[in-house]
Amino acid sequence: MDIASSQHDVASALAGVRVRIEQAAREAGRDPADVTLVAVSKFHPQSAVEAALQAGQRVFGENRVQEAAAKFPALRKAWPDLKLHLIGGLQTNKAREAVRIADMIESLDRPSLSDALAKAADQEGRLPDLLIEVNTGDEPQKFGVPREEAEAFIRANRTRFGDRLRGLMCIPPAGQDPVPHFQFLRQLADEHGLAVRSMGMSADFPQAIAQGATLVRVGTAIFGGRPAGLAAN
Numbered sequence: 105m106d107i108a109s110s111q112h113d114v115a116s117a118l119a120g121v122r123v124r125i126e127q128a129a130r131e132a133g134r135d136p137a138d139v140t141l142v143a144v145s146k147f148h149p150q151s152a153v154e155a156a157l158q159a160g161q162r163v164f165g166e167n168r169v170q171e172a173a174a175k176f177p178a179l180r181k182a183w184p185d186l187k188l189h190l191i192g193g194l195q196t197n198k199a200r201e202a203v204r205i206a207d208m209i210e211s212l213d214r215p216s217l218s219d220a221l222a223k224a225a226d227q228e229g230r231l232p233d234l235l236i237e238v239n240t241g242d243e244p245q246k247f248g249v250p251r252e253e254a255e256a257f258i259r260a261n262r263t264r265f266g267d268r269l270r271g272l273m274c275i276p277p278a279g280q281d282p283v284p285h286f287q288f289l290r291q292l293a294d295e296h297g298l299a300v301r302s303m304g305m306s307a308d309f310p311q312a313i314a315q316g317a318t319l320v321r322v323g324t325a326i327f328g329g330r331p332a333g334l335a336a337n
């Protein structure tokens with residue numbers, strides 16, 4: 105596929121996703137402007153990100169710090185209002201680079217990572233916005249703080265990071281109805297006065313918007329398929 109046709113594909117897919125976001129918001133009686141689209145560009149080349157930028161997209165999500173660090177600093181020079189969200193499980197030894205390059209880290213999920221981010225923020229003199237990832241399905245193989253530990257973890261990080269702790273994120277279990285997971289996350293965020301609810305991916309973002317998502321993380325529906333076996337986290 106040449107660059108011109110891949111740009112066309114990204115632009116039109118992006119336009120289609122935006123229409124569906126607006127429709128879902130209106131159907132839920134919400135203002136579409138209250139839903140931010142995070143375009144998840146993991147495993148896609150810088151040229152795909154550029155096509156999305158040219159089509160007006162500004163917020164991007166990446167799973168891996170190294171991939172994000174390779175792609176985004178150059179793009180930021182040309183597009184200073186670009187925002188980068190790190191959405192994948194984060195190793196503590198990557199915390200410093202994450203703090204250096206991200207505008208938001210959506211995957212704060214354990215005390216050791218909280219410690220590493222606080223230390224990195226001191227060293228770098230900057231602290232990205234933070235979301236706590238909740239493992240709403242309590243799946244052993246998944247990232248995210250278990251449901252039972254979520255309340256205490258939210259309180260501890262609110263104390264530590266103040267208003268930089270902006271909200272919660274979840275990835276419901278594959279093959280299950282995601283709606284109860286979205287409802288759980290929304291309620292937990294409300295109970296703690298947290299405004300940002302990051303939920304919904306290509307397969308279920310309209311449902312997430314109906315349940316109050318303020319960030320939707322959409323990859324495949326914008327950029328097309330990723331190499332097999334590398335799909336999620």
Ligand SMILES: *Cc1c(COP(=O)(O)O)cnc(C)c1O
Nearest residue numbers: 144191305306321322323324337
């Ligand atoms: C890959 C990924 C997404 C996007 O998934 P799609 O199904 O391609 O839209 C969203 N959130 C996280 C955490 C991801 O890892």
